[in-house]
Amino acid sequence: MIPFVPLDYETLRLIWWLLLGILLIGFAIMDGFDLGVAALLPFVARNDDERRIVINTIGPVWEGNQVWLILGGGAIFAAWPALYATSFSGFYLAMMVILIAIILRPVGFKYRSKLTEPRWRAFWDWGLFVGGFIPAVIFGVAVGNVLRGVPFRFDDAMRVVYEGNFFGLLMPFALLSGLVSLSMLVAHGASMIMLKTSGAIYERARVYGSYAALATIVLFALAGIWIALGFKGYVVTGIQDTAGPSNPLGKTAVAEAGAWLANYGRHPWMMIAPLAGFLGSALALFAYQRRLAGFAFVSTALAIFGIISTAGLSIFPFLLPSSLDPNASLTVWDASSSHLTLWIMLLATLVFLPIVLAYTAFVYRVMRGKVTSDELGKNPNAY
Amino acid sequence: MFDIDVVTLSRLQFAATAMYHFLFVPLTLGLSFLLAIMESVYVMTGREIWRRMTMFWGTLFGINFAMGVATGVVMEFQFGMNWSYYSHYVGDIFGAPLAIEGLMAFFLEATFIGMFFFGWDRLSKVGHLIVTWLVAFGANFSALWILIANGWMQNPVGAIFNPDTMRMEIADFAAVIFNPVAQAKFVHTVSAGYVTGAIFVMAVSAWYLLKGRHIEIAKRSMAVAASFGLAASLSVVVLGDESGYLATENQKMKVAAMEAMWHTEPAPAAINLIAFPDSAKQENSFAISIPYVLGIIGTRSLTQELPGIVNLVEDAKVKIRNGIAAYVALQKVRADKTDTEARATFDKSWRDLGYGLLVKLYRPDIENATEADIAKAAALTVPDVPLMFWAFRVMVGLGFYFIGFFAVAFWVASRHKLGEKRWMLWVAVFSIPLPWVAVEVGWLVAEAGRQPWSIEGVLPTFYAASGLTVADLVISLGIFLLVYSSLAVVEIYLMLHAIRKGPAGPERSEPQGAGIFPAAVAAEPQIK
Numbered sequence: 065m066i067p068f069v070p071l072d073y074e075t076l077r078l079i080w081w082l083l084l085g086i087l088l089i090g091f092a093i094m095d096g097f098d099l100g101v102a103a104l105l106p107f108v109a110r111n112d113d114e115r116r117i118v119i120n121t122i123g124p125v126w127e128g129n130q131v132w133l134i135l136g137g138g139a140i141f142a143a144w145p146a147l148y149a150t151s152f153s154g155f156y157l158a159m160m161v162i163l164i165a166i167i168l169r170p171v172g173f174k175y176r177s178k179l180t181e182p183r184w185r186a187f188w189d190w191g192l193f194v195g196g197f198i199p200a201v202i203f204g205v206a207v208g209n210v211l212r213g214v215p216f217r218f219d220d221a222m223r224v225v226y227e228g229n230f231f232g233l234l235m236p237f238a239l240l241s242g243l244v245s246l247s248m249l250v251a252h253g254a255s256m257i258m259l260k261t262s263g264a265i266y267e268r269a270r271v272y273g274s275y276a277a278l279a280t281i282v283l284f285a286l287a288g289i290w291i292a293l294g295f296k297g298y299v300v301t302g303i304q305d306t307a308g309p310s311n312p313l314g315k316t317a318v319a320e321a322g323a324w325l326a327n328y329g330r331h332p333w334m335m336i337a338p339l340a341g342f343l344g345s346a347l348a349l350f351a352y353q354r355r356l357a358g359f360a361f362v363s364t365a366l367a368i369f370g371i372i373s374t375a376g377l378s379i380f381p382f383l384l385p386s387s388l389d390p391n392a393s394l395t396v397w398d399a400s401s402s403h404l405t406l407w408i409m410l411l412a413t414l415v416f417l418p419i420v421l422a423y424t425a426f427v428y429r430v431m432r433g434k435v436t437s438d439e440l441g442k443n444p445n446a447y
Numbered sequence: 448m449f450d451i452d453v454v455t456l457s458r459l460q461f462a463a464t465a466m467y468h469f470l471f472v473p474l475t476l477g478l479s480f481l482l483a484i485m486e487s488v489y490v491m492t493g494r495e496i497w498r499r500m501t502m503f504w505g506t507l508f509g510i511n512f513a514m515g516v517a518t519g520v521v522m523e524f525q526f527g528m529n530w531s532y533y534s535h536y537v538g539d540i541f542g543a544p545l546a547i548e549g550l551m552a553f554f555l556e557a558t559f560i561g562m563f564f565f566g567w568d569r570l571s572k573v574g575h576l577i578v579t580w581l582v583a584f585g586a587n588f589s590a591l592w593i594l595i596a597n598g599w600m601q602n603p604v605g606a607i608f609n610p611d612t613m614r615m616e617i618a619d620f621a622a623v624i625f626n627p628v629a630q631a632k633f634v635h636t637v638s639a640g641y642v643t644g645a646i647f648v649m650a651v652s653a654w655y656l657l658k659g660r661h662i663e664i665a666k667r668s669m670a671v672a673a674s675f676g677l678a679a680s681l682s683v684v685v686l687g688d689e690s691g692y693l694a695t696e697n698q699k700m701k702v703a704a705m706e707a708m709w710h711t712e713p714a715p716a717a718i719n720l721i722a723f724p725d726s727a728k729q730e731n732s733f734a735i736s737i738p739y740v741l742g743i744i745g746t747r748s749l750t751q752e753l754p755g756i757v758n759l760v761e762d763a764k765v766k767i768r769n770g771i772a773a774y775v776a777l778q779k780v781r782a783d784k785t786d787t788e789a790r791a792t793f794d795k796s797w798r799d800l801g802y803g804l805l806v807k808l809y810r811p812d813i814e815n816a817t818e819a820d821i822a823k824a825a826a827l828t829v830p831d832v833p834l835m836f837w838a839f840r841v842m843v844g845l846g847f848y849f850i851g852f853f854a855v856a857f858w859v860a861s862r863h864k865l866g867e868k869r870w871m872l873w874v875a876v877f878s879i880p881l882p883w884v885a886v887e888v889g890w891l892v893a894e895a896g897r898q899p900w901s902i903e904g905v906l907p908t909f910y911a912a913s914g915l916t917v918a919d920l921v922i923s924l925g926i927f928l929l930v931y932s933s934l935a936v937v938e939i940y941l942m943l944h945a946i947r948k949g950p951a952g953p954e955r956s957e958p959q960g961a962g963i964f965p966a967a968v969a970a971e972p973q974i975k
Contacts, residue, residue: 124565127516128558131549137523138546145538145614152527152534153913159528160923164930167517171934174513178941222613223532225914309611401539402609402616409543416550420558427558430569444502444951445509445564 069407073307074397076406080143081383081396083413085376087139091132092203092249092368094424097361098126100253102169102196103246105189108257108268112182113437115189116447120435121260123173123447128424130169142409146312146399147383150224154216155209157230158202165198177447196253197246204245207375208238211291211324213298213387218313227388237290244283248371251276251348252364258357260435270352273360277348277367284341284371291378297323298385298393306397314398317382317390324378334377340370449808454909456920457529460927462894464521466887467931471515473886476590476637477644477679478508479583483576484671490576500664501579502567503950504648509564510941514934516557521927533901533911539616540606540623541596548592556585590637598629601897602697603905608797610780615905628697631689632893638683639889642849643882645676646875649856651946653875656866661949666865669875673856680849687846687889688744695745695753698903700828701896703756704835706741707731710755715742721840724832729757756829763825766904767816769796770803775814801905808909827907830898838888838895845885852878 071079101122109115122129141148152159168191176188212235215228254273258266291297302316328334344367351360379385385393400406440446482501489497523545527534534542559581566575599606605622606615617623649672652665695702703709707724708716709731718741722734745753754762773796779789805824806813816824856875859868897903901911 124561125558127560128554130516130520131553131557134520134523134553135546135549137527138542138549140542141526141534141538142542142546145534145542148527148538148542149531149534152524153529153531153915156528156913156915156919157922159524160926163521163524164926166520167930167934170513170516171937174509175937175941178510178944221532222535223914224535309609311612401542402612404620405539405543405617408617408620409546412543412547412550416547416554420550420554424554424558427562430562430566443565443568445506445567 067404069403071407071410073403073406076403076410077306077396077400079410080400080406081376081380083410084139084144085373087132087136088376089369089372091136092372093252093365094132095126095129096200096249096368097252097256098122098129098169099196099200100249100251101256102192102253103200103250104253104257104269104272105196106193107272108254108265110264112185114265115185116177116440117261117265117435117437118257119173119176119192119447120440121257124431125427126173127170128427130166133166139409139413143401143406144383144394144399145401146310146394150216150226150394151206151210151214151384153224154214154226154228155206155233158206158233162199162202165195165202167195168192169195173447200246200249201242204242205233205238207245208235208241209233210384211241211295211297211375211379212237213296213319213385213390213393215388216386217389217392222311222313237287237295240283240287240290244280244287244371247276247279247283248345248364248368251280251345252361252368254352255348255357255361255364258352258355259361260433262434262436266357270355273364274349274352277345277352277364280345280367280371281342281349284338284345288338291324292322294321295324296321297326297379298382298390299323299326300381300395304381304395304397308397310398310400310402312392312394312398315391315395317385317393317395319385319387319390327377327380337370337373337377341367341374342370344368344370449909449912450917451808451909452917453915453920454912456917456924457912457915458908460920460924461525461529463924464518464525464927464931465894466890467935468515468518468522469886469890470883471511471518472590473640473643473882474511474647475508475515475586476640477642477675478504478511478647479579479586479644480641481644481648481671481675482508483579483583484675485668486576486579488671490572496663496667499950499952500668503664504668505563506945507647507651507942509560510938510945512560514938517934518931529913529915530901530911531913533906536614536906536911537603537606537902539614540599540603543617543620544592544596544599544623548589548596552585552587552589552592554585556582556589559585587637590640591633594633594636595624595626595629597893598626598632599623600900600902601632601893602626602628602693603902608800610777610793613781615902628690628693631686631693635683635686635690638679638686639882639886641679642676642683643886645672645679645853646849646878646882648672649676649875650877650879653872654946655949657869657872657876662866664950666860669856669865670860673853673860676849677853677857680846680853684843684846684850687843692745692747698896699754700756700759701830701835701892702745703754703759704830704832704896705839705892706745706753707734707832707836708741708753708755709757711752711758712742712755714746714752715739715749716745716753717741718744719836722836724836726829726832756832760825760828763802763828764821766799766802767805767821767824770799770801771806771813771816772803773797773800774803778814798904801900801902801907804910805899805907808907827899830896835892835896838891842885842889842892845881848881849885 105118109118172188172192172195176185216224216226219225251273254269257269296319298317299320300315300317304315344363347363348360351363381396383394383399482504485497486501559578562578563582604626605619607618609616648668652668655661655665707719707722709729717736717738720735722731725732773793776789776793779786780793805827806816806820809820809823859865859871899907901908
């Protein structure tokens with residue numbers, strides 16, 4: 065009845081773990097600069113003209129970028145339904161905060177320019193700022209909570225029971241993660257502003273970008289030290305069937321100090337990830353100094369790639385450890401969709417993602433060049 | 448066992464956010480094609496007025512689109528937030544169309560919408576036209592995939608239950624994609640969107656004509672919208688009929704409730720034109736019916752019977768008993784994988800497992816269910832009959848109104864009399880809320896009619912919700928209420944502001960009485 069699938073279940077799970085990483089990194093790089101630019105808006109732009117320039121650096125492309133978030137949600141649903149069901153309901157109120165912040169973005173972009181009253185515009189400027197700043201922090205807070213473990217278990221019908229609350233999410237380590245995320249995305253946003261503007265805005269973005277890149281290095285190092293000094297990670301203790309049915313209760317696991325560093329001992333090549341995080345931020349600092357906007361953008365993207373990969377590799381094979389019942393933790397081997405769904409979704413991704421990347425590249429090519437107030441004056445559709 | 452308040456509030460929140468989202472979606476679906484048609488005329492004829500039309504309607508499109516995006520993100524995440532057991536139970540099937548929707552449709556639509564607004568001076572004429580068409584196709588592809596997902600909720604084909612993972616898993620993806628219910632729903636829904644776009648353009652243009660403003664743009668817009676709307680309104684009714692016909696196959700209860708048909712009648716059944724259904728007494732306290740009609744449109748035959756609600760409840764009892772047997776066997780299989788006897792029982796009866804779960808609302812140990820429990824669970828399978836009956840009639844009535852409206856408008860427009868028939872213009876202006884009423888009651892019929900199921904026959908709605916608290920739901924509902932109402936005010940204000948401002952360029956300096964159909968326009972001397 066089930067059609068033949070050319071790749072075995074274990075391989076497909078590994079591929080989908082990689083794709084999950086690619087989608088999250090894709091989101092953080094593509095939509096991340098939108099978040100960063102929005103979070104920088106009140107600081108790099110001092111009057112309406114400047115603010116319009118900054119908003120229009122991302123105006124034509126932010127909608128496409130946001131689809132990385134939607135696709136991330138959809139792909140987690142399709143490939144890791146247990147992760148989707150557990151995390152989104154567990155982080156319920158935090159998700160609400162993100163949703164409201166994200167709702168402010170499309171209307172902020174579109175509605176701000178429709179009227180000229182200064183109070184109207186100032187309101188949407190703050191709306192856009194919140195729409196950038198809040199998600200940038202909360203995504204990091206969420207990752208911090210994943211590293212800590214989340215208080216959930218399953219009942220006998222595999223219904224998830226969550227025993228935490230919203231304020232429980234705001235623990236010190238998670239807040240530190242939130243700051244890492246914020247600084248890395250702000251640096252990335254600063255790179256984007258430099259690419260698309262000139263003059264005073266460019267100079268301010270250069271300064272804020274330098275601070276953000278420096279903060280990224282310090283905060284990322286602090287998080288690493290925290291992990292190294294007795295932070296409890298998780299390990300699978302029993303033998304796990306990597307090609308078995310997706311039932312998280314089929315294994316045993318425990319919390320253990322230093323467990324999140326174990327993978328680096330076993331596979332030293334994984335050190336590339338944290339190194340990329342530091343190197344990218346350091347190169348960005350250099351690029352800001354030398355006024356190399358394009359190089360700065362590539363560097364902050366490299367930092368994002370490194371930092372997110374570090375989180376993913378550190379907890380592998382875990383996706384979402386449970387602090388309440390470590391045996392219920394979701395891992396790559398027991399939280400995926402069925403063999404056939406993973407295969408169908410891989411085919412769909414292999415067909416459509418290259419097409420998406422091709423036309424996205426085309427759009428950026430058409431929209432290349434600096435944003436000037438001259439150009440904004442000519443386009444009645446500009447934001 | 449189940450916090451029914453949490454379930455009710457979760458349903459309320461999902462219904463409210465989905466219905467709010469669907470205020471913006473149909474206009475996006477319809478206007479995007481109207482924009483593409485207008486711009487095509489511009490590229491083919493080179494007449495500047497068609498470009499101005501495209502830009503003007505594009506401005507309104509953009510205001511609407513922003514809200515569609517903002518409220519759409521919420522929908523993508525709410526399944527996991529509020530319906531986590533649903534997400535676990537059917538994510539293996541349901542997640543795939545959602546992810547493909549992102550890959551295939553949202554990226555296309557969202558990437559090129561920026562080019563639509565920012566690319567006028569950066570692209571060639573044809574290049575920009577292609578961008579506009581891609582936005583329209585992206586919007587419509589997204590409707591395709593979300594309706595494949597929704598169609599599967601109504602008619603869950605191509606999936607089997609896996610006791611190892613305690614969830615439904617995919618067996619035949621092609622069956623999910625080519626689900627006849629999904630295909631009929633797709634065309635029905637996008638056609639409803641086209642009707643909405645067409646009425647919107649008609650109403651705004653009619654208002655300009657009544658005020659004597661932007662006459663040339665308004666006339667041309669009305670002509671395009673009248674032809675587009677006539678085709679779309681015919682399509683929406685025909686495919687709506689197809690959806691209803693398909694529902695008689697797999698959602699008999701929904702059809703019986705829509706028609707307030709309490710008892711099976713000899714074929715072909717009579718249709719209740721008007722009735723006052725009384726759910727407590729299980730009868731209509733008043734009804735005007737026409738013999739034979741329902742049987743013929745419902746089954747497309749003279750001999751096939753349509754089952755009534757009371758009879759379907761009796762059928763449900765059989766399924767519930769069967770489902771309880773499946774549930775008991777499932778527990779045994781999970782405890783002992785080698786229990787082949789239990790496995791055989793499960794394989795025989797698993798399709799009714801969902802019916803067994805209905806009893807969970809009344810007792811956790813459903814294997815000990817009494818006849819009274821089973822009767823209560825069976826009664827649960829009846830949706831809200833008066834709501835279904837009247838919502839369905841409002842939708843169908845509006846569907847026929849749209850056909851009549853567009854037929855008249857098309858006739859008037861093709862005789863170039865739009866400027867003279869002022870009554871026609873007033874009718875157009877006052878028709879503006881009607882397509883929204885129709886689409887919202889249409890969704891009520893589709894989704895309230897699916898109750899008590901989140902997945903028809905597979906997963907009860909109360910069983911699908913997350914383990915949240917009432918406080919969580921009160922907070923989130925309060926936030927949605929506040930933010931969505933404020934945004935509705937802003938949105939309507941900006942729409943009216945943009946409409947009052949009108950298209951850029953001269954208001955009355957265009958030549959009067961020019962042709963309004965593309966062919967007629969093309970035949971005119973080119974004025975550059």
